Amino acid sequence: ATILNGDLGISPSATVNGFPPGAVTGTIHAANPTAAQAKLDLTAAFLDAQGRSTNSQTLPGNLGGLTFAPGLYTNSTSVLISGAGPGNNVTLDAQGNANAVFIFQMGSTLTTGPGSQVILSGSAKASNVYWQIGTSATLDTTSIFKGTLLALTSITLKTGATLDGRALARNGAVTLDSNTITTPAP
Numbered sequence: 001a002t003i004l005n006g007d008l009g010i011s012p013s014a015t016v017n018g019f020p021p022g023a024v025t026g027t028i029h030a031a032n033p034t035a036a037q038a039k040l041d042l043t044a045a046f047l048d049a050q051g052r053s054t055n056s057q058t059l060p061g062n063l064g065g066l067t068f069a070p071g072l073y074t075n076s077t078s079v080l081i082s083g084a085g086p087g088n089n090v091t092l093d094a095q096g097n098a099n100a101v102f103i104f105q106m107g108s109t110l111t112t113g114p115g116s117q118v119i120l121s122g123s124a125k126a127s128n129v130y131w132q133i134g135t136s137a138t139l140d141t142t143s144i145f146k147g148t149l150l151a152l153t154s155i156t157l158k159t160g161a162t163l164d165g166r167a168l169a170r171n172g173a174v175t176l177d178s179n180t181i182t183t184p185a186p
Helices: 033-051
Strands: 003-005 008-010 028-030 071-075 079-081 089-093 102-106 110-112 117-121 129-133 137-139 144-151 155-157 162-169 180-182
Touching: 008 033, 028 033, 033 102, 033 129, 033 144, 033 162, 110 144, 137 144, 155 162
Parallel strands: 003 180, 008 028, 071 102, 079 110, 089 117, 102 129, 110 137, 117 144, 129 144, 137 155, 144 162, 162 180
Antiparallel strands: none
């Protein structure tokens, strides 16, 4: 069963599947005003992240084994986090600035390899990491992921994947399978 340490919301539908047996420590908002406002906020955040371009840096197709400083990174197609050993991880280094922000834009999909990790260093915080995804995201089995996923279509967390962040899909489902999701501290 999935454990969601935070709130769960859906709008405009009122159908929430899998809770229970999944557990939510916060509140379930199904087709209520809070869920409707959250969907509006998601759309605004997605469009804001998508529309940013000032000082954008090129985001490689595979982030495995790489380290990124705070900033805006863009890839017009798909992004992968995958590799062997340390190459299966990506590090986000805030360089001692706890307020540092990371924004990753991808035109299509985001996919992680099994057991991959997003590692935060140098005072980086999951609450300041944003992944704007042009279509869908898939976190493979036992991935450890950090940040807010803003997907146009859908998000899938495969068996045992963990997320220190939020999984927000504008037009499709968030599919979970024995996951732990924790809303990050501000």
